[in-house]
Amino acid sequence: MSVDVIVCVKTNPDLQMIRIKDRQPVLEAIPYKVGDLEKNALEAAMQLRDAAGGGTVTALTVAEGDRKVKETIKEALAMGADEAAIVSDPALVGADPAAVAQALAAAVKKIGTYDLLLFGEGSTDNYTGQVGARVAELLGLPQIGYARKISVTTDGVQCERSMDDMIETLAAPLPAVVTVVSEINEPRIPSLMNIMKAGKKPLQEWTPADLGLDAAALAPQRQIVSNLAEEQDRKHILFEGTAAEQADAFVNALLNEGVLGR
Amino acid sequence: MEKVDCIVVGGGLAGLSAAYGLASAGLEVMVLERGDYAGAKNVTGGRLYVSPIRELYPELWAEAPFERAVAREWITMMGDGAHTTFEVAADRFAGETPQSYTVLRARLDQWLAEKAGEKGAMVVPKMKVDELLRREGRVIGIRAGDDEIGADVTVIAEGVLGLLASGAGLRAEPAERDHAVGFKEVIELPPATIEDRWHLNPGEGAAHLFMGAVTKGMLGGGFLYTNKESISLGLVVGMAALKQDPDQGKCFSLLDEFKEMPQIRPLVAGGTVAEYSAHAIAEGGIAQVPRLYGDGYVLAGDTAGLSLNALVTVRGMDFAIASGYHAAQAVLAAKKAGDCSAAGLAGYEQSLRQSFVLKDLETARHIPRIIENPRLFTHYPQAVSRLLESVFTIGPQPSRRLVKTLWRGVRKDFLNVATLKDAWQMRKL
Numbered sequence: 285m286s287v288d289v290i291v292c293v294k295t296n297p298d299l300q301m302i303r304i305k306d307r308q309p310v311l312e313a314i315p316y317k318v319g320d321l322e323k324n325a326l327e328a329a330m331q332l333r334d335a336a337g338g339g340t341v342t343a344l345t346v347a348e349g350d351r352k353v354k355e356t357i358k359e360a361l362a363m364g365a366d367e368a369a370i371v372s373d374p375a376l377v378g379a380d381p382a383a384v385a386q387a388l389a390a391a392v393k394k395i396g397t398y399d400l401l402l403f404g405e406g407s408t409d410n411y412t413g414q415v416g417a418r419v420a421e422l423l424g425l426p427q428i429g430y431a432r433k434i435s436v437t438t439d440g441v442q443c444e445r446s447m448d449d450m451i452e453t454l455a456a457p458l459p460a461v462v463t464v465v466s467e468i469n470e471p472r473i474p475s476l477m478n479i480m481k482a483g484k485k486p487l488q489e490w491t492p493a494d495l496g497l498d499a500a501a502l503a504p505q506r507q508i509v510s511n512l513a514e515e516q517d518r519k520h521i522l523f524e525g526t527a528a529e530q531a532d533a534f535v536n537a538l539l540n541e542g543v544l545g546r
Numbered sequence: 547m548e549k550v551d552c553i554v555v556g557g558g559l560a561g562l563s564a565a566y567g568l569a570s571a572g573l574e575v576m577v578l579e580r581g582d583y584a585g586a587k588n589v590t591g592g593r594l595y596v597s598p599i600r601e602l603y604p605e606l607w608a609e610a611p612f613e614r615a616v617a618r619e620w621i622t623m624m625g626d627g628a629h630t631t632f633e634v635a636a637d638r639f640a641g642e643t644p645q646s647y648t649v650l651r652a653r654l655d656q657w658l659a660e661k662a663g664e665k666g667a668m669v670v671p672k673m674k675v676d677e678l679l680r681r682e683g684r685v686i687g688i689r690a691g692d693d694e695i696g697a698d699v700t701v702i703a704e705g706v707l708g709l710l711a712s713g714a715g716l717r718a719e720p721a722e723r724d725h726a727v728g729f730k731e732v733i734e735l736p737p738a739t740i741e742d743r744w745h746l747n748p749g750e751g752a753a754h755l756f757m758g759a760v761t762k763g764m765l766g767g768g769f770l771y772t773n774k775e776s777i778s779l780g781l782v783v784g785m786a787a788l789k790q791d792p793d794q795g796k797c798f799s800l801l802d803e804f805k806e807m808p809q810i811r812p813l814v815a816g817g818t819v820a821e822y823s824a825h826a827i828a829e830g831g832i833a834q835v836p837r838l839y840g841d842g843y844v845l846a847g848d849t850a851g852l853s854l855n856a857l858v859t860v861r862g863m864d865f866a867i868a869s870g871y872h873a874a875q876a877v878l879a880a881k882k883a884g885d886c887s888a889a890g891l892a893g894y895e896q897s898l899r900q901s902f903v904l905k906d907l908e909t910a911r912h913i914p915r916i917i918e919n920p921r922l923f924t925h926y927p928q929a930v931s932r933l934l935e936s937v938f939t940i941g942p943q944p945s946r947r948l949v950k951t952l953w954r955g956v957r958k959d960f961l962n963v964a965t966l967k968d969a970w971q972m973r974k975l
Binding site for chain 2: 479
């Protein structure tokens with residue numbers, strides 16, 4: 285058999301490189317990359333494709349901002365996705381999860397044939413964890429969240445699902461939506477050869493109009509009122525004395541703060 | 547084996563400049579950069595002298611993400627208990643076509659990578675080249691992980707340590723005598739504060755060098771460059787001197803001590819440290835420039851030892867960009883002639899010899915050995931400051947005539963066997 289998987293991929297700023305200034309993230313000159321859990325989803329998709337002995341993995345993304353998405357999505361192609369599709373438009377800058385789900389659902393319909401839609405359970409930056417579920421609802425598909433294991437047969441998809449104190453095994457008919465957690469696999473690092481090939485793989489670009497969506501439908505339903513880094517008070521305690529005294533005083537201070545000995 | 551026209555090892559200014567030139571001419575170019583992005587592993591003091599390279603890629607510089615055009619040069623000579631600062635401002639430093647700009651590499655290199663990408667170069671970050679592939683002495687490509695990629699010419703611009711090039715015997719192993727280590731902090735300050743502290747008009751920049759007590763007598767000095775919203779403050783210390791120092795390995799604490807000096811504290815007051823970085827610097831001058839080309843390869847930038855510390859001017863990035871440019875031109879000519887052997891690439895060294903790169907390094911041939919003289923970092927800054935201190939001092943005793951005061955100081959500190967020997971040596975500067 286063959287299995288066609290669409291992996292919905294969010295690109296986000298490289299969080300490791302972001303500094304906080306005046307409690308706000310400094311995004312200037314920060315490169316974008318494919319989100320962490322989306323890499324797990326891509327890896328899972330490729331493993332399913334390869335296990336089935338055929339099929340297509342399509343990386344689908346919505347450009348929610350000015351993020352050189354065409355370059356960034358190549359990372360998914362370099363990992364081993366067969367094709368990529370991008371929905372981009374200035375109207376999508378600052379899009380909220382509802383709008384992103386609308387755009388993704390419309391693009392999935394446009395792609396047409398697929399067995400499985402894979403998502404990360406949440407994005408690396410905002411982590412609303414909404415988009416997978418929303419897309420499933422919009423398309424009227426069954427959905428399984430937090431999958432840590434996926435297998436596909438002609439009967440449908442089977443997933444192990446991580447819960448706090450148990451593991452659920454669920455099955456659903458195809459096509460279905462599955463969101464994955466990081467423990468599902470170790471995403472591969474693209475080899476140079478695959479990076480070279482990525483540039484030659486098919487890459488489709490759509491505007492919302494191409495998908496029959498009007499800009500009003502994509503207008504954010506919610507407004508971000510404030511987005512501030514947590515403020516941490518520095519204690520500014522200087523321990524003096526011999527090294528042993530300093531160590532004792534330091535450990536005592538940690539005990540008093542409840543950091544140690546809980 | 548997959549093959550491209552040209553592989554560039556290293557996404558710094560030399561490599562990217564070469565890639566930009568090659569891709570502009572339509573060649574299939576791949577830049578392999580080990581860091582997370584171009585510039586991630588690169589450090590400058592930093593100032594880029596644009597005057598020497600303005601005519602190479604003239605379309606680029608108008609939109610480059612420079613920080614500030616340097617309008618004022620400051621030099622502080624630090625002795626114990628006294629220091630002297632010169633401030634030099636000239637209209638032409640930062641007029642309509644400024645001669646130099648302060649820069650931050652993360653921004654500058656990413657921008658140049660983008661420009662090379664727009665021309666069609668493929669810039670691949672997070673990709674470490676493990677080996678240069680050779681066949682009968684000729685460099686025929688690279689190996690990265692399990693992948694081998696062939697190229698007609700490999701531009702080796704891997705940085706100052708040149709591990710691949712020295713590993714393959716294309717240049718000598720880096721010697722500590724020819725290298726220094728630079729370490730710096732980027733300290734954020736409001737633009738208006740920067741402009742007040744260095745007497746600048748809005749948008750203008752300053753370069754400020756420090757000689758003397760900052761390195762505790764070791765070869766080197768301090769530097770400070772004003773960026774748009776930050777300053778780059780750091781030290782450069784010779785590796786050989788650092789190794790002999792009993793406190794060796796503690797060079798980072800020198801920077802803390804530097805910041806705490808009474809001359810520096812008010813300059814950095816109120817600032818927030820945003821970044822810390824360090825890098826090796828080639829300071830051996832032309833004597834350590836290796837053979838620049840061979841069958842199937844050229845060396846560019848720091849890998850080729852193209853940098854110059856001339857005490858009051860410190861250069862490397864302009865050499866890197868120019869060497870990348872000339873490397874690209876030479877590779878294009880070689881490809882056109884269908885001869886990428888050493889003979890076909892010989893034009894690279896010829897054009898560098900005709901350009902400022904090797905000419906300036908040749909002119910400065912004796913500088914690396916002259917600046918090894920520790921008196922430059924101990925005696926002279928102290929002596930200059932002591933002399934001027936005496937001129938400005940009014941004590942309880944009746945004062946001497948100014949000329950007499952000056953003469954006494956000059957005779958004591960500048961006219962003795964050691965300093966006369968230094969003067970004789972310095973005629974070669």
